[in-house]
Amino acid sequence: MSTIVIGLSMGMLLFLLAAGLTLIFGMLRVINFAHGSLYMLGAYLAFQVVNITGSFWAGLIAAPIIAAIVGALMERIALRPVYNRDHVYQLLLTFGFILVIDEAVRIIWGLEYKQMYPPELFSGAIEMFGSSVPSYRLFIIGFGAAVSAGLFFMLDRSRYGMIIRAASGDPEMVRTLGINVSLVRTGVFSFGAGLAALGGAVAGPLFPIELGMGFNIIIDSFIVVIIGGLGNIRGAVLAALLIGMTRALGYSYAPSWVDFLTFILLIGTLILRPEGLFSRKGRTA
């Protein structure tokens, strides 16, 4: 039972990152290498806000907002000038941002591990089906499910979602219809950055907050978006749960093979279905 809870919570966490990655890719055709750094930045920001205000919830709200501003600046200053070039340049720019963000975090917070604690409300454990489960994990599952439901609602039902879907399909046409596409791009990138930081803030009480945390999770998120199909957010949900469960099962039965299992999933997908396991034609977001 606890394996399932760990797997689901891990999957939800991965989904928060992968959703941002895949939205950004769908809209901008950019693979954001710096996504892991934004996740790490989110965790540090949450840690800082919690330290100042003493409230976990303040951190959970503030971290994504600050990271979204950072994301908007990244897009405006660096990515916008190179949209007309080969996509490789955009990827390289986001790689440059890894170095800059990591350094900034090192300057501000130093090298020591930071520790965050779950909020009062979810600090205990709950008895479920004969095994005890940390209630914070359950919170992550619920929170992740709520965020993804909200995300789907926004993408499928709201006017903004319609614009995003249309603009990732045919930006020229959307521009002709009088919508400021470059603003939409900034918005999507910034939103994705905010999601990554939200993931970081949620993960704060689970893992030690450290400089390497971004890279450890970014590879998993890449695997999720590739397995789910780049730009396919529905695929990302399933793939995130798949990877989360694989990790959790792996940790309890064969801990030293966990990384191999996920990589084998990835390589298998790329060989058999490079467009992703859950891809459907004609869907971008």
Place this chain on the structure above:
Amino acid sequence: MNAQRLMALVVAIIISVPLMFPDGQNVGLVNAILIWSIFAIGFDLVFGVAGMLSFGHAAFFGVGAYTLSLLTMRMGWDFIPALGAAGLVGGALALVFSYFAIRVSGLFFALLTLALSQLIYIMAGTKLRMLTGGVDGIAGVPRPDLFGIDFYNDSNYYFFLLTLFVLALLISGLIRISPLGQALKAIKSNEVRAEQIGFNVQRLQRSVFTISGIYAGVSGGLLASLIFYVGPQMLHWKTSGDVVIMVLLGGMGTLFGPILGVAIFEIMREWLSTQTSHWYGILGLIFIISTIAMPKGIAGMIIQLWNRIMPGSKP
């Protein structure tokens, strides 16, 4: 004289510093530049000539370093055959990678090579700990023992490295003007067209990726011998990132550009790291600015300036 020759001259000046100032102060830096240049020249065959962005070259570099170290230290091989083996193992691993990675193109290629090299990194740190020494790495990697020359003296080792560097540069220059190089340029500019003309695109890409892996393996082995040490951080994705930065900074797709990029990177590392411990972040900023402002790197800038100063000279 044209811009190409100007760059060759600059490169020649940089690498001959130890000859002009034989007091041994700069020789360590130039040695590092020579070794990283071999890596960068080989990487640019894939990145600049064939247009494939690989984020996994650290794997070939690091595996070359481990191969050389293990063969010389555990198996008692001589340095030269072990260095050859380092190149072969690097190339073989690149060939294996290419069978997976060339199925996809563009950004997927970058991601897949990154994932594969990360797999090697994880393996070296955990599963192969008996062989690789885990996170501690292996210290005491030897240098060659040839003609009774003391290569443990950096000034002497410089000549050994210079020889290999010139060899690597020559081979790369030949590949660029060879039919293989021409075909790769055709693939880079339009893959579909190249395929329709009748090129076996995948086989050509596989070949150049393998060649590039050999370059990486040799340079990895050399770096291990230069610093007497090999550790898993040579396999880390940051090493792949470093070589990408070097090549892009210097100018991708040109013969001398990557070397200029390496020189600037290494001089900055040497100089900035004495000034501030945050040099890697500054490097990131410089990389971002230069990627936006000069996509063709320093080489592109030199060519542009040269054409402005000397209108009418051939590019």
